[in-house]
Amino acid sequence: IAGITQAPTSQILAAGRRMTLRCTQDMRHNAMYWYRQDLGLGLRLIHYSNTAGTTGKGEVPDGYSVSRANTDDFPLTLASAVPSQTSVYFCASSPGPYQPQHFGDGTRLSIL
Amino acid sequence: GQQLNQSPQSMFIQEGEDVSMNCTSSSIFNTWLWYKQDPGEGPVLLIALYKAGELTSNGRLTAQFGITRKDSFLNISASIPSDVGIYFCAGPAPGSQGNLIFGKGTKLSVKP
Helix, strand or coil: CCCCCCEEEEEECCCCCEEEEEEEEEECCCCEEEEEECCCCCCEEEECCCCCCCEEECCCCEEECCCCCCEEEECCECCCHHHHHCCCEEEECCCCCCCCCCEEEEEEEEEC | CCCCEEEECCCEEEECCCCCEEEEECCCCCEEEEECCCCCCCCEEEEECCCCEEEEEEEEEEECCCCCCCEECCCCECCCCCEEEEEEEEEECCCCCCCEEEEEEEEEEECC
16 A cells, blocks of 8 residues: 555654654655654644755754655654654655645654 | 644534534635544545635535635534544645644544
8 A cells, every 4th residue: 555654663762862763655755744743732844855855944853854865765863862852753745845745654752 | 933723622522413623824825734633643634625715525524715715614524433533734834835834633532
């Protein structure tokens, strides 16, 4: 079934460790996005990429980095995890900017 | 920054009742999207609206793009237990290069 695959589904991580969340889509969408979802704060955009080879900062980019080497993959890296990065992380994609986004099932990350 | 205000924050209704929720913005939007999120899953697109005054249905769901372009409404008729979840409105924020901003959601609970 076409869609977005996120890995891992959940992870417990010690503070200070480096972590990469993986996201792969098979819909050949040009645009991809990373959000974090926290209780009471809704979905907030971390980083985005409108096309392979380009990335941009969203609302809450600090402490995170992304790369977009090809159309299908959009990994999110926490260089040195901190407890405030405990959250549920969603990857999404859309055919292009301004178009409805399709979401993965999320990665639940706990930083201790 | 730009915000979408969703109301109500939560609803607890009897099975079979109709449900109404809305989303307002201080800025004009050219697109309104409605998503539903089930527990433990990513948001799923329900309805997309592209024109002021547009009324679109998806089964028992009907959404409207407000005539002022600053609001949108979602109605669910004859609610059933599987309607339980969180409903989000979203739209591309002005000047955002097409990135979405999300309301904080309306949590729907249904009594059988």
